[in-house]
Amino acid sequence: MSELRQDPISGRWVVIAEERAKRPRAFVADNSPVSLEGCPFCEGHEDETPRELFVIREENAEQSEHQWRVRVVRNKYPALELDAAPLATGLLPTDRAVDVAARDTLPGVGSHEVIIESPEHVLRTTDMSPDQLTDVLVAYRERLRALREDPRLKHALVFKNVGTAAGATLEHAHSQLIALPFVPPLIEEELQGAERYYERHGESVFDVILRDELAAGERIVAENDGFVAFCPFASRAPYEMWIMPRVHASHYEETEEPQLGELARLLHDVMHRLDVVLHQPAYNHVIHSGPFDRQNMHHYHWYVEVVPRVTKIAGFEWATGCVINVVQPEKAAEQLRAVMKQA
Amino acid sequence: MSELRQDPISGRWVVIAEERAKRPRAFVADNSPVSLEGCPFCEGHEDETPRELFVIREENAEQSEHQWRVRVVRNKYPALELDAAPLATGLLPTDRAVDVAARDTLPGVGSHEVIIESPEHVLRTTDMSPDQLTDVLVAYRERLRALREDPRLKHALVFKNVGTAAGATLEHAHSQLIALPFVPPLIEEELQGAERYYERHGESVFDVILRDELAAGERIVAENDGFVAFCPFASRAPYEMWIMPRVHASHYEETEEPQLGELARLLHDVMHRLDVVLHQPAYNHVIHSGPFDRQNMHHYHWYVEVVPRVTKIAGFEWATGCVINVVQPEKAAEQLRAVMKQA
DSSP: OEEEEETTTTTEEEEEGGGGSSSSOOOSSSSSSSSSOOOOOOOGGGGGGGGGGEEEEEOOOOOOSSSEEEEEEEEOOSSSBSSSSSSTOHHHHHSSSSOTOOOOOEEBSSSEEEEEEEESSOOOOSSSHHHHHHHHHHHHHHHHHTTOTTTTOOEEEEEEEEOOOOOOGGSSSEEEEEESSSSOHHHHHHHHHHHHHHHSSOOHHHHHHHHHHHHTTTTTEEEEESSEEEEEETSSSOOOEEEEEEEEOOGGGOOEEEHHHHHHHHHHHHHHHHHHTTTTTTTTEEEOOOOOTTSSSSSSOOOOOOOOOOOOOOOHHHHHSOEOSOOOOHHHHHHHSSSOOOO | OOEEEOOOOTOOOOEEEGGGGGSTTTTTOOOOOOOSTTTSSSSSGGGGGGOOOEEOOTOOOSSSSSSSEEEEOOOOSSSSSSTOOOTTTTTSSSSSSOOOOTTTEEEEEEEEEEOOSSSSOHHHHHHHOOOHHHHHEEEEEEEHHHHHTTOOOOOOEEEEESSGTTSSSBOOOOEEEEEEESHHHHHHHHHHHHHHHHHHHHSOOHHHHHHHHHHHTEEEEOOOSSSSEOTTOOOOSSSSSSEESSOOOOGGGGGOHHHHHHHHHHHHHHHHHHHHHHOOOOOEEEOOOOOTSOOOOSSSEHHHHHHHEOOOOHHHHHHHHHHHSSSOOOHHHHHHHHHOOOO
């Protein structure tokens, strides 16, 4: 059973999850990811994963456990669990200055899920077609819609780790979803910054950024009818990209299927560009989306963050939260833009 | 010339430092560190490093460039530079909600220094004697004392990266110092949390933590007359340790030499324990200390953080600032405590 512990100085929550140390390759010394042989995510190995939470089957498929296109299962080594001891809504202290002496721990209530993106042993986002990626994006949405009904959960992060440098321990293409009983600090910081901007200027800082980026052009990587991909002005990582919907929306899970298809096509396009420029780097995808209990926010905007992991997080970044990015976003965008679009 | 860019949403500053991409092994693909052959930090290679800023020589040594014990030089690939275009004191907007449309960049004023810890090609903290480590700790102090006189600089972080997983690109034992024209976000968060606690309870949260840890005992790793080492209650990393002085002090650079000797002995002791338990892992050392222009703070306390880097920072941690630690601090402390102290 995992625990939530609050840092008595900063007020930040840490998840102490011993289950995860049981993973075969939890520690860095063993850093070759689980490959084809012994892969529990391949078709035919369905009984090696925990309970299925959601599935998209092949059309006209029998209701057998095979013939699926995307499966969502519980994480076998969960950081958090929904069946942890019951936690009353609002139990988490919102007052950050807790009583240090008490050092209470709270049960790690939440959900930790794995989205298996393909029945075949594919590795990278670019190994899948835009149609396959659309299925994956639909699966994200359906799980977010289901989880937001649980009043104990405040926020969920959907993310993907590809390559050992990005934290992957299995190479078969998969994403993860972690739903938390609190809004995590960097998301809360975004929400507060966006709210402050809205109060002052009467419009969303995200909408302003999108308009400015389109007008300037120098940081744009690619775009289509629904979405725009660009390297943000204050990129935290070399070749970082954000993919933003053109239409204002604060929550990913409200997105309709034709829009998800557009997103899948642009995601495939920009990941191909990244593979060419950085020779198939390790990377993370992250979906930034609003908290479950604050719907239709004027000031916040959902987006997909793509983070190539080509530099290390050293002592400076760990301790300060300030990052050093060694590539100018304008130059990164120029290189990515120059890659010929795949047919 | 590097630039400071402010994220228009969160208000956080990012250092865009293209110089650092020129390092021979700046990107992950090339991740074997520079070893003995071709090491610019070894004795006799003094002309391969930039200008010397501070040196501790062998007693009775001639004033030649050899026969030194510790040297501090500018970083050859600096993230920030002191001779960047002049920046008026207080130019950095303290109001976080800047004008997005302006997207101004500021020159990356600061100092990025390398503390070469030994003339010999040693690798780990435990490869040096406590006396050698004392020299290193004195060098940190002297550089901090010199830099705090520059009114453009607000804070400096002293840190050490050992092993590629911890961000090292050279294996010869060295630390770094980065002085910034602002207080970085996680340090500011600590300062604010400590201030809030002090206002409410009339004592420093750090003093309370130290007293509680000594009383509880279960997270203590080792101690001596001047310092206590423990695994903090809400450790962010497996086997994370903090080394805190017993006497309240907010700024590292005020520490007297006998105290630095005590710190060196305890640091050597706990790093030996860590090497035994985790089989010589990659790690970071970080010194948390107060801002230059706020001396003698009642609420803040300097300390050394030791972070073994045995798990990766994946998409979840990158995006949320929330971390998952797979080892209970009490169990980590128990294992570290059980290691026999070196003679």
